[in-house]
Amino acid sequence: xxxxETYNLMEMTSLDVEKYLKRDDIILIPTGSxxxxxxxLPLGCDSFQALEIASRAARKEKVLYTGxxxxxxxxxxxxxxxxxxxxxxxxxxxxxxxxxxxxRSLIYHGFxxxxxxxxxxxxxxxxxxxxxxxxYETGAFVAMYQHSLERQISLIKDLIEKPGDESETWxxxxxxxxxxxxxxxxxxxxxxxxxxDAVVGTVHAPAFLGEGFEKIDGTVTVSFKxxxxxxxxxxxxxxxxxxxxxxxxxxxxxxxxxxxxRMAQHLADFIKAVRNIKVTITNRDWPERAx
Numbered sequence: 001x002x003x004x005e006t007y008n009l010m011e012m013t014s015l016d017v018e019k020y021l022k023r024d025d026i027i028l029i030p031t032g033s034x035x036x037x038x039x040x041l042p043l044g045c046d047s048f049q050a051l052e053i054a055s056r057a058a059r060k061e062k063v064l065y066t067g068x069x070x071x072x073x074x075x076x077x078x079x080x081x082x083x084x085x086x087x088x089x090x091x092x093x094x095x096x097x098x099x100x101x102x103x104r105s106l107i108y109h110g111f112x113x114x115x116x117x118x119x120x121x122x123x124x125x126x127x128x129x130x131x132x133x134x135x136y137e138t139g140a141f142v143a144m145y146q147h148s149l150e151r152q153i154s155l156i157k158d159l160i161e162k163p164g165d166e167s168e169t170w171x172x173x174x175x176x177x178x179x180x181x182x183x184x185x186x187x188x189x190x191x192x193x194x195x196x197d198a199v200v201g202t203v204h205a206p207a208f209l210g211e212g213f214e215k216i217d218g219t220v221t222v223s224f225k226x227x228x229x230x231x232x233x234x235x236x237x238x239x240x241x242x243x244x245x246x247x248x249x250x251x252x253x254x255x256x257x258x259x260x261x262r263m264a265q266h267l268a269d270f271i272k273a274v275r276n277i278k279v280t281i282t283n284r285d286w287p288e289r290a291x
Contacts, residue, residue, distance in 0.1 A: 007058040009066045017109065020064060025112040026274060028065035029102060030054035033072030033120035035087040036079075036236075038177030038244035040198040041185055043086045044070060045177070048192070049147070049184050049260075050119035056264035057117075061271045065117075066106075069098065072120040076236045077243070095123070096130040103134045103142060104286045112279045113141040117267065121150060125220075139282035145270060148263055149174040149181070150218065155266055156180075159258050175218050176236075177201070178246025180259055187256030193248075201244030206234055218245050 006012060009027070012020075032047030042048070047070040058065045074089040090098065103114055114134075118124065127144060134142045148155040153174050160173050160180065173179035178201070185192040205213035205222050213230075214223040218240065222230045236243060 007062065007064050008055070009064050012064070017064075021110040024063060024275075025110065025279075026061075026063045026115065026271060027106055027111045027113070028054045028058055028063060028115050028117050028271075029069065029106075030065060030067075030117045031069040031072065031120065031123055032118075033074050033077075033123070034070055035072065035074040035077040035089070035120075036085040036243045037181065038198065038201065038242055038248065040194045040196075040244075040248065041177050041182060042192050045181055045185060045192075046072065046120040048188055049181070050117055052184075052188060052260055053119070053147070053263050053267060054117040056260060057267035057271060060264065060268040063271055066102070069102070071095075071098075073122050073126050074120070076122070076234065079235070079237050092126040095126050099127060099130045100134065101289075103130075103140070104138070104289065107134075107138050107140050107281065107284055108286045108289070110284075111140075112281055113274055113277070114143070115267075115271070115274065116142070116144045118144050119147045121146070137283055139280050141274065141277055141279045143274075145267055148266070156259060156262055159255065159262065172217070172246035173250070175245035176240070177244040178248050179251045179255070182248035182251035183253065183256035184259055185256070186251055186253045187260060190253070193251065195249070198248040199242050199244060200247045200249065201240060201242040203239050203245055206238035208238070215239050 030050035032050040034043045034047065036043065037045040047068045051068040054065045071088050071090050073092060073095050074087050077085065077087040078089060079085050106114060124144065124146065131142050134140060146152065182193050203215050203217060205215045209222065212224060220231050221228050224230050
């Protein structure tokens, strides 16, 4: 029987994994979410994108990747009880426990360098503690590779700039369910982007704050008297009426391909750099794995 050439851990046999670990010790763990993405994109948008970027980079560098962690930390996307958004969120403690168990399992088997390829910004909010715990307990290299959207646009700025747009509204193209995410979904499968339901979305300060507050995008901050230094827990619907921040109607399949390839190549370059990092595992055993 012809052997399947794959870098997806779920498609490999234990013998394949054993052979791989004799030549490399890196593995990618794609992570996303299952949450509302405007009215026109699937709930699994973040997870689909994380998996695509990880799998492309894995093929470039011939490293393994796990199945996607499709649930994320999304309490702010639940909306009110009974409002059927379909969002599934994990509590912070649950999410940290999930990351920990995945990491300890992989380290137990012989992986030394773990890269979580994340495509849901809010997952970062709850991971520092668990990443430190993994590092301190085992000595393993553990990192989160975050997508290049929202305010982190240096990697893709040339792909999304709109010459002549003095208002720089193109900067909103990187936000929730806007041009970039819509384009990437188009690239994966055209049916994933239901453009007949797409709307341009804006943001505003939550009404409960009263006057004097402003909000410019989807971060956890609001501005007060010109200073953007107020951090507070907000529900997404309190500052975004549609769960879309920006204009999805300008998305194209070509932009989606360009974004995927740019991000995957950057991740592949990061993997090359990680290979040169010396790691000493101090504890690979995990006797607490059953309780």
